[in-house]
Amino acid sequence: MEMERQNKKMQVWNMLAEKIRKLVEESVSNPEELQEIRIRTGQPLLIQMKGQERVLPDPVHPYLVTKEDIGETMGYICHYSLYAYENELKQGFITVEGGHRVGVAGKVIIENEKVKNIQYISSLNVRISHEVLGCADALIPYITENKQICHTLIISPPCCGKTTLIRDLIRQISDGNEYIKGCSVGVVDERSELGGCYLGIAQNHLGTRTDILDCCPKAEGMIMLIRSMAPRVIAVDEIGTSEDIHAIEYAMQCGCRLIASVHSLDMDEASKKPILGDLIRRRMFQRYVVLGQDHGPGKIREIYDERGRVLCRN
Structure with a gap:
């Protein structure tokens, strides 16, 4: 079980741009408590832990996400092939190894009155997949x-x-x-x-x-x-x-x-x-x-x- 936890942690860390990864690693002592990572171009880097929002590294000196951070993160997520993930992108999210889900927002491309793709990606919401075996025991x-x-x-x-x-x-x-x-x-x-x-x-x-x-x-x-x-x-x-x-x-x-x-x-x-x-x-x-x-x-x-x-x- 401990090996699985470590693997899931590394799956999340490895999809993040280098600067964001370092900030998250330094700020999150227990990855099991991490729920979301919000990455928005030009806005402070935010995480959700135990139902509470935090600004990284701190509210006084927030790290402002760059478009390069978004591009680097998307490159890791899609293995540098956005085209290969077109079907998932048009649903607004990509599921990565470990069951983690990355929500995507940006310019929506419409074709025949249906969403075909998302371009000029400006926001990412990394939702961390958590398993709590036995949490339904009482139910x-x-x-x-x-x-x-x-x-x-x-x-x-x-x-x-x-x-x-x-x-x-x-x-x-x-x-x-x-x-x-x-x-x-x-x-x-x-x-x-x-x-x-x-x-x-x-x-x-x-x-x-x-x-x-x-x-x-x-x-x-x-x-x-x-x-x-x-x-x-x-x-x-x-x-x-x-x-x-x-x-x-x-x-x-x-x-x-x-x-x-x-x-x-x-x-x-x-x-x-x-x-x-x-x-x-x-x-x-x-x-x-x-x-x-x-x-x-x-x-x-x-x-x-x-x-x-x-x-x-x-």
Whole structure:
């Protein structure tokens, strides 16, 4: 495990321009706490650690990122071939070895009313992939019945660790434990955050019975998995569109159990969302897990059943 941590650290360090790399190395004593590195041309270098933003090297004497820093970093990320990453760039991000994701902003090139590419890149957001094996241990007993998973919706504000939590849920459902018999799990990983696939290989631990559709739209991917891989459980992160909701309903009707997440402050706000609110009122999900930052990222604030009764509150 320690070797894996060191490898992931070096994967991040090695993609950064030399000046930025030195500043990050000098400022971050524990890479496990690093969440984001924000690199914007002409602006201070920012990092996110444990939910707190920091200016490097310090707020009084910030390092201002240059266009050369952006170019050097993109060169390392794309191995000096932007063309080879055109398909990923048009989605606004690139997934690199280790499952880390680099968000990209700049001049968008449109062709036939669709995004073709991004040029003149001016901003990068390096999001560090973290695995916390066992972080779903406390949740599993609440979302299983008779050795099967319940339809579960995870409700969370941004940066509360929901993706890390879902990742460990997938692993435990796939491998099985005392609460659930191991079963096939289909993952639609639209933004390469759950599996963190690099050249088609998952960089994160998602279990022995897990199949991943990487960089695939959620709604289309759920239907593809049902037709091709016959999963017992389907997992998706950050649902939102009407197509996503309709695909979830279809998957449930096909007998698949669902693990999904949505950005929302609490149960009340989630219930007011168009279409999703209708699923909640119809009690399609059996469990609702609300995360919060009061006790740290990924910590459970409340768990409700399909009738809105509180099963757990921290």
